[in-house]
Structures are given as C-alpha cells and as structure tokens.
Amino acid sequence: MYCVYQVSDNGNKMRRCHFRLLIVCVFACHMLLPYIGMATAGQAADQINANRYPNVHQFFSSIDFNVLKREAVFRADRWWCPAEVYIAPPQETIEAVLRAAVSDELTAMRWLALMSKVLHAEGLAMCSSGDPLNAAIELLNLDLGLALPLRELGAFAWIPHRDLADPTKLMQLNLIYRKQYVHRFRKEILPVDLKIGYGKIVRFIDNGRERNGYLTSMDFYVSHNRIGFENIKGLAARQQGLIGLLQRFFFFLPDGVGGMYVENNDLVAKSLVTIRVPNFETTSKYQMRIRAQEMKVSW
Secondary structure (H helix, E strand, O other), X not given: OOOOOOHHHOOHHHHHHHHHHHXXXXXXXXXXXXXXXXXXXXXXXXXXXXXXXXXXXXXXXXOOHHHHEEOOOOHHHOOOOOOOOEEOOOHHHHHHHHHHHHHOOOEHHHHHHHHHHHHHHHOOEEEEEOHHHHHHHHHHOEEOOOOOOOOOEEEEEXXXXXXXXXXXXXXXXXXXXXXXXXXXXXXXXXOEEEEEOOOOEEEEEEOOEXXXXXXXXXXXXXXXXXXXXXXXXXXXXXXXXXXXXXXXXXXXXXXXXXXXXXXXXXXXXXXXXXXXXXXXXXXXXHXXXXXXXXXXXXX
C-alpha cells in the first residue's frame, strides 16, 4: 500500500489514501484480535457443536470472558495457578453453565471436554475457590452422575496446555482438597471407592487464610474419538468386593488410577483392574441431572 500526493488534486488523493489506510487498519485488527486476547462475547461458542449441544452453545454465545478476567493470583497460589490473567466465574455463571449441561444431557466428562476446548482456544486459565462451584451444585440440587467428587474442594485450576508434540492434551487440572476422605460410588454406578486428597501436602490460600491442602492433578485430553484424563496424581482407587478386600490386606497391590477416558460411548477406567462402562454417555444415571427437591445432593 502506498500513496502519491500531488498539490493540484486539492486533497482528493490524500483523502483516498487515508481511506485506504483505514481499511488496512480495520482488516489488520480483525486478523490480530484472536491472538492478543481480545475475545468478544460469542466467539467462544465457535468451539461448540450447536446441533449436538444447543444449550451449552447458547451459553457461550452470550458470555463475555473479558468481564470475568482477573489479574494474577496471590504469590502463594501461583504454583498451582501460573497465569497472569485468568477467569474466576461467580456462582451465578457456574449455575448457568451447569443448567445448560443438564439440558443437553451431558456427562461430567463431556462437560469438561467442552469447557476444555473453549478455554484452550481462548488461552484462558480458570482459577477459583471450590466454594462457588459447590454452592452452585447444592443450590441446583445437582447430581453429577459419574464424576470426580468435589466435596472438601478448597481450590482448583484449569490451565491450558501448549504441547506441540501432543496437541490433544488441552488442559491441566489441579485440585486442592481441604481433607482426605474415601468416596464410595453406588455399586450400580461404578464398583469402586475413590481415595480423595491422597496427593502431596501443599500450602494454599483458602478464603484469605493460608493453610494445608492435598493436591490432585491430571491432564485432560480431547482427540477425535477419545476424551479423558491421564497422568493422574494424588488419586487412588480401591475395588469394591473381593479385589478391594485383597487390596486392604496386601498393601503392596497398586491402587493408583492409571487413566480414565470415554471412547465410542464406553467409559474405560484403568486401575488394578480395568473397568469398562458401556453406553456411558447415553445412559441417564451417568449424566448430570437435577434431583427431585426431596432428595439430598450427593457429591
């Protein structure tokens, strides 16, 4: 783009040059916006299939991440949320996205996959106390189906991965629990007891006060035909029944969770024994759902 000025044109060519430069600037801004973190409301919805997940798509069509952005976390918390800019959704926003997930009949695993695609595409971390999330779950009387337990969750961080060697690895999830406990799934859901908060002891800021917590971390990946967790640390599993009894007596038997993923509508959980749950995403008891009011929330 260049401009030639002549005195005899009475400024016409100068005005034409300014107009051309304006067009170039507008075009350049349009091309650069996705790379400088200036996402506007609705752009995040591009990551969601509107036909398969209409309510989640509608949610992200209306959200503006710029409103939710926060500056760097406390210095004591930067080790688990290493982000200069992150989002910390209020309880009302969390309630809205959970309602959308329930309306689309999602499992918690699929909900995590959709959220991961959006946050990774936007280059945004999500760092928050666990209290707004659990408050939203309690207010909605929400059953998460087959999902990681969130009781005693003090804080969590969802951090985008930038791994050129493995572009399917979208996010790292850090969970800090206030206490250790054993979560027993109902046998018809999964015949496994999860040992929660069995990672290393860490320090974090909990409602303005520094305290000890228990770290659980894992990577979340999304490929064309598989979604799930890998590199899981701080989470252990004990089989219910005879195998679980053997694990109690023979402490040297492994109890680590090797991975958990969904492929071809089957959930596969790898621990001492590999468990396969068929028709996982299309079976209502595994999906997120709002309970009847007389039924107490179970996390």
